[in-house]
Amino acid sequence: MTDVAVIGGGIGGLTAAHELAVRGFDVTVFEANDRFGGKARSMPIEDDPDALQGEHGFRFFPAFYRHVVDTMERIPDGDGTVADNLVATEATLIASTTGRSRIAETRTPDTIRGWLEALRPAFAEDLPREDVRFLLERLLYLLTACESRRENELDDVSWWEFIDAENRSQEFRDRVAYTTQALVALRPQVGSARTVGTIYLQLLFGQLDPTEPTERVLNAPTNEAWIDPWVRHLETLGVDFRPNTPARRLAFDGRRVTGVELADRARVAADEFVLAVPVEVAPEFVTPDLRRAAPELGRIERLETAWMNGIQFYLATDVELTRGHQVYADSPWALTSISQRQFWTTYDLESRGPHAVEGVLSVIASDWDTPGIVHEKPARACTREEIAEEIWVQLKAHLNEPDERLTDELLVDWFLDPSLVETDGGVENRSPLLINTVGSLRNRPPADVAVRNLTLASDYVRTNADLASMESANEAGRRAANAVLERRGVRNSPVRVWDLEEPAVFVPFKRQDRIRYRLGLPHPAAVTQSLRSVTRRLGKRV
Template identity: 80%
Template sequence: MTTSLVIGGGIGGLTAAHELAECGVDVTVLEANDRFGGKARSMPIDDGPAPLHGEHGFRFFPAFYRHVVETMARIPDGNGTVADNLVETEATLLASTTGPDRVAETRTPDSVRGWLEALRPAFSDELPARDVHFLLERLAYLLTSCERRREEELDDVSWWEFADAENRSPAFRNRLASTTQSLVALRPQVASARTMGTIYLQLLFGQLDPSRPTERILNAPTNEAWIDPWLDHLEGLGVDLRPNTAARSISFDGRRIDGVELTDGTAMTADEYVLAVPVDVAPAFVTPELARAAPELRRIERLETAWMNGIQFYLSVDLELSPGHQVYTDSPWALTSISQRQFWTDYDLEERGPDDVAGVLSVIASDWTTPGVLYDKPARECTREEIAAEIWAQLRAHLHAAEPQLTDDVLVDWFLDPAIVETDGGVENRSPLLINTVGSLRNRPPADVGVENLTIAGDYVRTNADLASMESANEAGRRAANAICRRHGIRSSARVWALEEPVVFEPFKREDRFRYRLGLPHPAEVTQSLRSVTARLGGRS
């Protein structure tokens, strides 16, 4: 029987283990932490018999997440599957400190009026008509561009430049910055037009697709709703799961991997090795010899990370806010949240933690470099206590109209992601998030890097979504498993989906393939502002 050693027990590693085990491979998974699941895991906040759970951040499943949801549908949980623990949201609250709050419907529209209402947040009356028209032209540019143009041209320009943001209205720039940053940590000033435009379109298409929910979240903390049943299922498939087992290095004989050394000095061997550690950890495993054999691995260190971490506030009231996300449009730390109890239908909050906890507000901060409103310091320079107080203050400023009121006396406790660790000058983040930047596609390795018994499974692998997410990690794990199965003549069943776009644009993409081969610009190139075109042409001379 073929043996495989998976280094890293996050979503990518567990997915690879799942697919390989179903194909009859003998799999062992090594995880450095005491809990599997990577950034997706939840954790008890104390050692009590029925503790509350904290998380790195709340889980979010938009409509274009297909790989991870399909895996969840294959994990038994009670009389159903883990996929049954996904709950559709209904609306997103866009809370502001300077104007009226707005509510954006997230349910799939069932009428023309519903579609118009769904599109209103993306193309609202607040934007000048010329800006809306220009944004539509930019989206049409993307939808009619061939894949090579997207990868070789549009990946080398930022979404900010592509959308001509500097020459647009302040309202347009604010909308461009807030549309995706808070949910997927994409900053338009540095993210490529290829990736950010594609994800923007996928979120928009998801709103209009009647065959799938626009977005879903879990009905309990991540481990209870997903990770723990998954681990049970993997063990049932014969997977050997080893928590608190950290690898130090991998040994390469010039042709293949011949072993893994653990931090305790012991060694392990297998026929196949899957490197599924985080992007900030992976370069430590790439020796000069391995980099020469697989140059794609050397480029991993060029990928950039940012901070996107969560905090849970445990409240003595059930603050529902909206049946979905809350986006705090004026928050300097780019906050989003979910009031969890309305969705945690299988999680008995009354039996967890302090008796007076009646609600959980789970918040994610996506900007750690902008000064806050309370201490006038960025989150990176604050203590953990200051971070909690600052986020609480930003929430209160936005939720002044909430019922019941978000006052200090309703706050029972809080739990900040333990990856945020205090230092002499503030905090450090031991679990940073990979971010998309201009030109970063070429630095993302394939799952199969050309070393005959090594594959890569992490959210930094080149995938269809090109996005640091559970979806990309799951797709990477599938690609790694498929590569191993091909090598050993094992029939693989791990399906990989491309992102879907309306077929009506296919004839235009075919035409653009011809134009691109001839070195001709896209027909929509001329719709950019004169300043933007001049700058780009000047850079090419």
């Protein structure tokens, strides 16, 4: 028996446990894996816990991440906090096989010239002037649209259609349409204009905010820099952790959850239950009775997932590249990477790795459906060995001109996300990633569902960011904790939840648009779409 049973020890589950434990609740966390952290966790590449760490992919903290950073600031670590393990990046390399590579500064500019240089890759460099003007008009449309229009109109239009990508230059499509896909789990063709546009704006605002680093990464593998200190801190607060303890189902009497049945058939009773399992697992817990009681639970299975998985290459020599991300513009598998060693200043790499590893290149592949350049197969149709070989070749194709920076002699070993399991036809992904799609907002349930003692805490919960990320999972965990507090009559210490910030200068325009929306009038900027887009949409209405 426990006050609160948290099912799932990822970011959402740990956040809910944290917020409830500091407010005096007895919390038990049940996790199916041997480590906590969910998709953010790191894991030894060998049986030795002190071995090199591998991950599902590198961690990335843009400036608009407020919830997760606030939590990190409240986790003790040595003489400081876990937030001290965040390191600002300085530049992103946009590598190309067909033209010159470019460097986009991510440091906060301190001069007017610096601001212009920082923004030029996002807007003007190599883009036709009419495309730049059109993009600015589209962004102003978003910034002046009221929330009702965003939710009820722009969520039903793809970002690809909203920015009229098919009728713009190839440079525009390459530079703007895929900007968010390079670093976050958004697909421009299927993601909604509401969500992709909002996140695109947040990334730009982060670059303009002189008070916060544009983006940050961790100074060690995720578990060492964050998750393990977090678990230790929660244990001091009385949280009971149960790793290697998968749950099977929720017992429901028609009004409330009466228990959770574990895989070993043991049953756990609690006053409150927080379901914090991934989106692909959650529908297994939604029985017909639960679906009838809370129809929003039945819509979780309509949410879509995609593959966005990582591989780490361990190198005999550290290859720094840029002090930040690398985006491989022409890679068929939409690769991005970070050369980790320059950031892992507190991590003793040499004593852990085989053959005195000196460098770690952490790479994420976001496109698993386009044929590669070696085996001419999409990633999902390759073996694990072929995936590693293909990604290595795509990296070399981008990085070895004009100077050879990656050679086969440098490669000591590699670690591919273990959730990619080989089958007869390639690999299956046992840990896919939730992606935003047109109209998906209505399928995202709130943290507080219509079951009196059940809440949800995972990145598929409806949050301000509406994005599969650590930030959304953390916000969901906070919302779940607030729902529990409300039900238990604890109203004097709610968990803080932040709205996404946009410049106050646009507030009067949003108010005007709210009136237009209520009157059934279109947004004034709707007519800036191309003739083809306007004709197509008018044709649908007719």
